[in-house]
Amino acid sequence: MMELLQYEFMKNALLAIILASIACGIIGVYIVVKKIVFISGGIAHASFGGIGLGYFLGINPVWGIIPFSIISALVMGLVSKRTKIPEDTAIGIIWALGMSLGVIFIGLSPGYAPDLFSYLFGSILTVTTTDLVVMLILDLVIIKVVFLFYKEFLALSFDDEFATVIGVPTMKLYLLLLCLIALTIVVLVRVVGIILVIALLTIPAAISKQISTNLKKMMFVSIFVSAVFGVIGLILSYQLNLASGATIVMVSVIGFLLCQFLKLCKR
């Protein structure tokens, strides 16, 4: 077991899991309690356009995905709340639009797209030091913003109508929260890829919700839970020679089912 840590790529992979767990542990809590799983999935998929843009421009796809995911988060938030188009319809349309843009950009790019698959389904064993630095910075941004707006995000998540009545700028905060979701997706993209990202954004938080009495505790528990799933998934994928992202998701789903089973037994 310990000999795995001698490999540089294993150390990086473990660090990536810790950094990813912090982001998805914190933001996943808001996604679960505010029930915005669908829009989060939409932002994740639409950000594929950013990956395509990165290939097209010949830059690191991370620099394409950051602005692209933030813009799609804002557009989705505004279109779903400020127009008469039903929210789920708006999300569905922008979800598909982002992905098609990505496909078109990649088609227009010269040559072929190396490791495109790793952005879709994750490739934790190829995480570079640059990736880790980007993840660390985004984690710090997420922690800082949540720390500053903890009261406001709590009011917004618990009862946004009442929050609006007492003057909380709910629309702006909602858009800010969607931007944090976009950044979290960027943090997670190397670990599980944009297609599978929604699993890490929901499962750890859903498990921790069952045992937590307040949001802060729920965040710490879900960070811990997602780190445990990540490490187990990583080891299993290495030993069984399976795709890492998909294995982590499978471990999370099994963990979720186990928790549901234990909950049933307790009754």
Next chain:
Amino acid sequence: MINSNHNTKSECKVDKIPNKKKQEIISLKNIWVSYDDINVLEDINLSIYEQEFLGIIGPNGGGKTTLLKVILGLILPSKGEVKVFGRKPEENREYIGYVPQYPLFDREFPISVEEVVLIGRWGKSKYFKSYNQIDKQKAQEVLDLVGMLEFKNKQIGRLSGGQQQRVFIARALVTDPKVLLLDEPLASIDTLLQTGFYELLERLKKKMSIVLVTHDLTAVSIYMDKVACLNRRLFYHNSKEIRLEDLEATYRCPVDLIAHGIPHRVLRKH
């Protein structure tokens, strides 16, 4: 508008409550609200004065919640003017305490009763700072007032409907509002507890105006100063009296009798 000298008739209405220069705090003038060309509210005119308890009754779908949301500035009327303390509702929201009908929250939300009430203090707190001792003190006071202090550390979803209702009243009271809007507050309260609930409102009335909307005719109470009927249009005579013809116009069917708990009467003898 009403010139008292002009009243030549000797039989003056006994149950008319004189407005002893009570300050008007909320005014609605010619309010129309429509969704997709269907009118929900038609030509509503209403004044709410300080320290007054107004009951608004009407059938479900009659626009009661919409009317409250217009006062709160959550719904913009298609025509007409709303003023709260002389300004737009959204500019004076701090003066309004709102208790929604079914608060839209997740029963498993990990949040304590005290934290729910503290959310009400948001407007008095500062950005980037957590709630301070004054906020917590105030939350304790209002929880005590509604009799929920002993539950302050409980998760909100673990409480009964009536207890949750009292917590949401506390959340609305924690900023010392000048007017309290209650949307169907009795829906989740046991009939036996209603008297206690009205006594609480009676105490609150010394400090604020209260507007209570309900579809339940039996909820009309001795504690209300004025009663209005709402079904798209508002039937209101700035008094406590409900006229049978208004009720029938409101409910679109003959209303036989309003049976009340004993010692009070809202209708004139007829």
